[in-house]
Amino acid sequence: xxxxxxxxxxxxAAFAADPADAIWSARYVITMDAQHRVIENGAVAVKxxxxxxxxxxxxxxxxxxxxxxxxxxxxxxxxxxINTHTHAAMSLFRGIADDMKLQDWLEKFIFPxxxxxxxxxxxxxxxxxxxxxxxxxxTTTFTDMYYFEDMVAEAxxxxxxxxxxxxxxxxxxxxxxxxxxxxxxxxxxFLKRFQGDSLITPAVAPHALYTNSDETxxxxxxxxxxxxxxxxxxxxxxxxxxxxxxAKRKTTPTKTLDDLGVWNGRSVAAHAVWVDEADMAILKARxxxxxxxxxxxxxxxxxxxxxxxxxxxxxxxxxGPDGPAGSNNDFNMFEEMDLAAKLAKVTxxxxxxxxxxxxxxxxxxxxxxxxxxxxEIGSLxxxxxxxxxxxxxxxxxxxxxxxxxxxxxxxxxxxxxxxxMVNGKPVVRDAKILTLDEKAILxxxxxxxxxxxxxxx
Ligand SMILES: [Zn+2]
Numbered sequence: 001x002x003x004x005x006x007x008x009x010x011x012x013a014a015f016a017a018d019p020a021d022a023i024w025s026a027r028y029v030i031t032m033d034a035q036h037r038v039i040e041n042g043a044v045a046v047k048x049x050x051x052x053x054x055x056x057x058x059x060x061x062x063x064x065x066x067x068x069x070x071x072x073x074x075x076x077x078x079x080x081x082i083n084t085h086t087h088a089a090m091s092l093f094r095g096i097a098d099d100m101k102l103q104d105w106l107e108k109f110i111f112p113x114x115x116x117x118x119x120x121x122x123x124x125x126x127x128x129x130x131x132x133x134x135x136x137x138x139t140t141t142f143t144d145m146y147y148f149e150d151m152v153a154e155a156x157x158x159x160x161x162x163x164x165x166x167x168x169x170x171x172x173x174x175x176x177x178x179x180x181x182x183x184x185x186x187x188x189x190f191l192k193r194f195q196g197d198s199l200i201t202p203a204v205a206p207h208a209l210y211t212n213s214d215e216t217x218x219x220x221x222x223x224x225x226x227x228x229x230x231x232x233x234x235x236x237x238x239x240x241x242x243x244x245x246x247a248k249r250k251t252t253p254t255k256t257l258d259d260l261g262v263w264n265g266r267s268v269a270a271h272a273v274w275v276d277e278a279d280m281a282i283l284k285a286r287x288x289x290x291x292x293x294x295x296x297x298x299x300x301x302x303x304x305x306x307x308x309x310x311x312x313x314x315x316x317x318x319x320g321p322d323g324p325a326g327s328n329n330d331f332n333m334f335e336e337m338d339l340a341a342k343l344a345k346v347t348x349x350x351x352x353x354x355x356x357x358x359x360x361x362x363x364x365x366x367x368x369x370x371x372x373x374x375x376e377i378g379s380l381x382x383x384x385x386x387x388x389x390x391x392x393x394x395x396x397x398x399x400x401x402x403x404x405x406x407x408x409x410x411x412x413x414x415x416x417x418x419x420x421m422v423n424g425k426p427v428v429r430d431a432k433i434l435t436l437d438e439k440a441i442l443x444x445x446x447x448x449x450x451x452x453x454x455x456x457x
Contacts (some may be wrong), residue, residue, distance in 0.1 A: 162423065166204055
């Protein structure tokens with residue numbers, strides 16, 4: 001009779017539990033909520049596109065009955081990583097020219113290679129390759145600026161990946177648009193097409209101050225504001241960019257863009273290497289999100305962004321791998337976290353300049369803030385979009401584990417990512433992509449390699 005009674009109670013509990021679509025559990029759940037809670041033997045319940053609840057495995061199991069359960073007792077469950085600056089389709093130019101200054105690399109290799117090769121098909125396959133690499137290494141949101149951005153958005157949706165995507169607007173003829181006016185019209189069609197999309201946030205992406213006229217920059221801002229869209233731009237990446245602007249107008253690029261009204265609305269500026277105290281005050285006052293790109297800045301010897309100061313000012317600064325073509329050459333956010341922390345330490349001679357938790361914050365919730373999406377993504381909290389990853393901790397470089405956050409930043413690799421969910425949908429399971437045809441993508445990459453090499457002879 002007591003046995004019958006306890007079975008009855010169990011059945012009642014199951015009956016009383018709320019339905020969930022999925023419960024994922026792991027040895028550690030890194031929430032990146034306001035208290036930076038790490039829950040041992042934790043779990044996350046998901047329904048539809050959103051997180052229902054986060055807690056201990058026992059609590060979550062008592063409250064919810066899932067359709068699907070994923071138990072990872074030898075993994076960390078963390079928010080999906082957020083890439084705040086990249087050019088996904090350039091993966092097809094990976095390693096095309098290394099070990100150069102930005103201007104030489106751009107003018108002698110990238111612009112000519114792009115002129116001869118970039119097409120809608122190139123962008124579609126390049127983005128598929130980029131999304132494949134990003135998802136397999138734990139990135140769930142990417143911020144992109146390139147050409148044929150429609151193709152980028154279609155490929156991202158196919159991959160099941162979240163994207164803040166902007167058509168590049170630049171002051172010379174490119175593959176898809178011959179003038180900035182054409183590019184602005186393209187951008188408006190793009191903004192209209194992806195309004196309200198659950199994965200795609202359409203953006204307007206003037207390439208930089210030095211590649212656009214003042215009129216184009218003002219028009220880009222006006223267009224972005226018409227659709228409440230973010231404006232994405234490169235800012236003060238090199239010393240030369242700053243020196244040229246100071247020679248031209250006696251002001252910094254940040255100040256010029258402020259004078260033009262470009263920061264009057266949602267904005268994400270990539271690099272911000274050569275910004276001074278007055279520039280940072282402008283960026284703070286205007287609420288500009290920043291994308292720190294340590295790999296790219298180191299590889300192109302662009303300089304070191306004052307990240308420690310940015311964090312002290314509580315600027316919304318995220319991380320970006322930037323370009324796979326020659327300025328990185330991959331999309332691995334685990335590397336960006338590790339390098340951001342170490343670059344800040346070595347250049348300030350202060351080991352506390354950028355601690356592990358700040359690096360992880362930049363790759364998650366602070367990155368979300370940079371994109372103006374912190375209410376939707378960037379942490380594991382009830383009501384947020386279900387974007388999350390599991391990362392193996394059963395390999396030699398992951399053991400023993402004293403601190404899950406330290407392990408994420410300094411020891412674990414992108415290749416340790418095991419499962420990925422974006423917007424409530426599993427897209428990687430057991431390190432295998434569920435949404436894209438990996439074999440076909442790799443075959444296409446080889447095909448494009450031959451084509452691009454021939455075009456440069
Ligand atoms: Zn870039």
